Amino acid sequence: MRNPRSQIAIAAVALLLGFLIVAQIRGQTVGTGLENRSAQDLTLLVANLNTRNDQLRGEVADLGRQLDSITAAQARGDTSAGQLRDDLVRTRIWSSLDAAEGPGIQVVLRGPVTATVLQDLFNELRNAGAEAIAVGGVRLVPATVAGGSPGSLSVENTLLSDPLKVLAIGNAATMTGTLTRAGGLVAQELATNPGLGIEVTPADLLDVPATTRDLVPHVAQPRL
Amino acid sequence: MSGAWVRFRSITTWEITLFAALAVLGFLVTAQLRSETPRVQYTSQERAPLIGTALGLQVEQKALQGQILDLRNRITATETSNQGSDALVKQLNDALFQARLAGGLTALEGGGLVIQLEDAPQAAQATGGSDLLVTGLDVRSVVEQLWLAGAEAVAVNDERVVSTTAILDIGGSLLVNSAYLAPPYQVKAVGPKDLYSQLAASASWVDFVAARAGQNGIRLSIAVPADLVVPAYAGSVTIRYARTPASPAPSAKP
Numbered sequence: 001m002r003n004p005r006s007q008i009a010i011a012a013v014a015l016l017l018g019f020l021i022v023a024q025i026r027g028q029t030v031g032t033g034l035e036n037r038s039a040q041d042l043t044l045l046v047a048n049l050n051t052r053n054d055q056l057r058g059e060v061a062d063l064g065r066q067l068d069s070i071t072a073a074q075a076r077g078d079t080s081a082g083q084l085r086d087d088l089v090r091t092r093i094w095s096s097l098d099a100a101e102g103p104g105i106q107v108v109l110r111g112p113v114t115a116t117v118l119q120d121l122f123n124e125l126r127n128a129g130a131e132a133i134a135v136g137g138v139r140l141v142p143a144t145v146a147g148g149s150p151g152s153l154s155v156e157n158t159l160l161s162d163p164l165k166v167l168a169i170g171n172a173a174t175m176t177g178t179l180t181r182a183g184g185l186v187a188q189e190l191a192t193n194p195g196l197g198i199e200v201t202p203a204d205l206l207d208v209p210a211t212t213r214d215l216v217p218h219v220a221q222p223r224l
Numbered sequence: 225m226s227g228a229w230v231r232f233r234s235i236t237t238w239e240i241t242l243f244a245a246l247a248v249l250g251f252l253v254t255a256q257l258r259s260e261t262p263r264v265q266y267t268s269q270e271r272a273p274l275i276g277t278a279l280g281l282q283v284e285q286k287a288l289q290g291q292i293l294d295l296r297n298r299i300t301a302t303e304t305s306n307q308g309s310d311a312l313v314k315q316l317n318d319a320l321f322q323a324r325l326a327g328g329l330t331a332l333e334g335g336g337l338v339i340q341l342e343d344a345p346q347a348a349q350a351t352g353g354s355d356l357l358v359t360g361l362d363v364r365s366v367v368e369q370l371w372l373a374g375a376e377a378v379a380v381n382d383e384r385v386v387s388t389t390a391i392l393d394i395g396g397s398l399l400v401n402s403a404y405l406a407p408p409y410q411v412k413a414v415g416p417k418d419l420y421s422q423l424a425a426s427a428s429w430v431d432f433v434a435a436r437a438g439q440n441g442i443r444l445s446i447a448v449p450a451d452l453v454v455p456a457y458a459g460s461v462t463i464r465y466a467r468t469p470a471s472p473a474p475s476a477k478p
Contacts, residue, residue: 033406041395095327
């Protein structure tokens with residue numbers, strides 16, 4: 001292999017080979033899917049991550065204060081009953097175990113409402129920060145799934161009658177804006193479901209009931 | 225035969241080396257080209273800082289979630305250690321434990337199912353073929369089917385599905401509990417022993433599989449492990465608008 005042309009060929013191939021190996025390894029290790037997102041998607045993602053991280057930072061701060069308060073109470077020889085009671089009230093409302101009241105929106109649906117429309121609505125309300133949701137007087141829990149066909153929809157074995165009322169406690173402006181924005185859920189559903197009517201109304205005070213469902217697992221075991 | 229042998233003997237070592245290198249090169253070029261054509265490729269300049277920011281925020285999110293779980297565990301441990309003989313505190317602690325369990329704030333362990341969803345193999349080459357990609361609606365459908373089959377807890381890529389969980393599409397990936405998830409998606413569920421048979425017997429599940437896996441080709445695989453863990457929800461449980469009604473209303477168990 002004394003031919004200089006052969007040596008150059010080998011060197012070029014080796015160089016290209018090295019480059020491709022590095023590129024391949026890098027390609028395999030990134031794997032986040034972000035590299036394939038558009039700038040618009042990435043902007044939306046960054047906004048969502050920022051919002052979520054703000055919430056998480058708030059939660060960390062709240063929990064830190066809670067821990068300090070309990071520790072201080074213990075140091076004084078007090079019981080933590082007051083703190084526990086507050087925590088219990090909050091957790092039971094959040095978990096749908098207790099009824100709740102507060103401001104929010106009422107969504108009235110008329111006409112051929114499908115189970116998919118309802119599930120989309122629940123998902124969008126949760127996305128908009130709803131803290132408690134009820135449909136036809138039934139409180140939603142994670143396992144609530146609407147079923148049946150238009151005119152005979154049901155949730156949690158409760159038949160839903162027309163017009164169908166969904167109540168959501170939370171920031172009324174945010175929830176209304178999310179649902180009714182151009183290209184939002186209401187616009188999409190109205191465009192694809194002829195005869196469907198959706199009315200979104202802010203309310204100062206709504207009441208949503210507690211769930212009637214037993215939420216405590218019976219088969220799975222807590223892992224502490 | 226002897227002529228071929230003579231020609232083979234005349235091949236020099238460097239020619240063999242070059243042949244091997246070119247073979248590897250061909251393999252790598254193919255692999256590289258295949259890995260560079262997923263979904264859509266964008267090349268605009270503004271994407272690099274956005275990707276960097278998103279990655280940084282994801283790292284921060286994981287750290288914050290870890291802190292939340294750690295603080296919740298420490299609070300529970302501190303509260304429990306202080307109960308002594310105080311019956312009220314013990315009662316409150318027990319009620320809080322049950323409420324956390326009901327709300328998804330405690331990890332659960334048991335038998336169950338893991339359903340993995342991946343884009344159709346041809347999604348990488350297709351343009352505008354959204355039917356070939358796993359969407360939020362697909363993942364929501366799987367989650368709903370698992371609930372209907374009797375699941376007691378469900379998580380998507382370890383994001384626990386709770387009362388506030390939304391599953392959203394974001395450019396071919398998902399946001400679950402506002403956490404960014406990239407495919408493949410693993411939906412884990414713990415539940416009764418007949419969870420799989422209940423799921424398999426459901427007409428809506430059969431329809432879903434036929435439509436999405438059968439017709440559109442998304443890859444769907446199911447594992448039935450004897451034991452799996454669905455993690456606790458590691459997000460905010462702060463409520464700003466909902467409060468206990470002025471007039472007491474009936475409560476649920478526990």
